[in-house]
Amino acid sequence: MWSVMRAAGGLVLVMTMMTGVAYPLTVTGVAQAVFPWQAGGSLLERDGVPVGSALIGQAFSQPGYFHGRPSLAGTGYDAASSGASNLAPSSAALMAAIDQRAAALRQENPEAPHDVPVDLVTASASGLDPHISPAAALWQVNRVARARGASPEAVRALVMAHVEGRALGFLGEPVVNVLRLNQALDQMQPR
Template sequence: MAHDNNSSVHPAGQRSLGLRRGSVSLARQTLAGFRVLLVLTVLLGVIYPVAVFAVGQVGLRWQANGSLLLADGSHADTRSTGAGTDNAVVGSALIGQQFTGDEWFHPRPSAAGDGYDTLASAGSNLGPLNLDLVATIEERRAEVSAADGTVAGDVPPDALTASASGLDPHISPAYAAQQAERVATARGLDQAAVTALVAEHTAGRDLGVLGEPRVNVLELNLALEKMSS
């Protein structure tokens, strides 16, 4: 009778060998996971933020630090904000402010708190068929047309509606131009000069195609104050 010389592994030994191999595989996967975690932490948690901060501070310092404006209309250097002087920081070019009085260009309406409240940024959230919104728009139309001496039907839409954030720093060139006569009269300035100032502060579409032409109200009013002084 022939004998089989091939040795066989006991089932218990096979299970033990499988467990050892599984443990080694799990350890390798865990180690690989920790390596990936370490690399991504250094790359995305250290290198990337530092690189973005460096680029902002070197090439885009004014924009990276809030686009702050001084009273004379110039860009504020955060290392010297003019605090305690007549030329201190008066606001940001990115955040609208409320201006009242005939001598100022007015921003669009705001539903943020009592108006341009940075702690309550929001729109009215009223639908186009909401009767409260319709009544508010008609009330604004009457006020704007009376203040600017404009036919009610010619009042630009942005003079009647609040932005989604309630902090929009811009108005349309049409709304700015409509206010030029009122502002010039209140300040005793030549209307043509005020109109030219509006044109000077009118920005076109980004990259020529994105957005709409716009006028920054804070920058325009600071330039207006400088012209009047």
């Protein structure tokens, strides 16, 4: 019996070292060697100071910035509380929240078309999505241009320059990274 216990204990120790220590260290080392930017958190910087990750959205509420999707992760874009509302499409609470968000967006963007792009009024499954559709970015152009004293055409051109195509050319839909776009806005000179 003791020989079986000793063998089982040894197996647990060996497997713990392999799967709990050696494998994670190997994967981390390879990731940092082959994909250092991604393994480091895909951090975007401004004047050498990290301002956020290209992979996690941020709450922008100032009129001179493009706004991302609503976030239901904690108090908003909290990676420790990632998750969705889990409300069904038929939920009255979800419909009320969408109507409230749409009304606020229409008030903030009076020159925009009446139909608000769906990704501006619905949260993503993780609540951390850093992207919006090109249509959602273009919908906000007049507000951002007005707040920055820039021409709508210049802001629209900036949006189009930041459209990321489909992954591998055929997966998903084109998107715009809100943090990258807002960083580019800060570099743009008003008209």
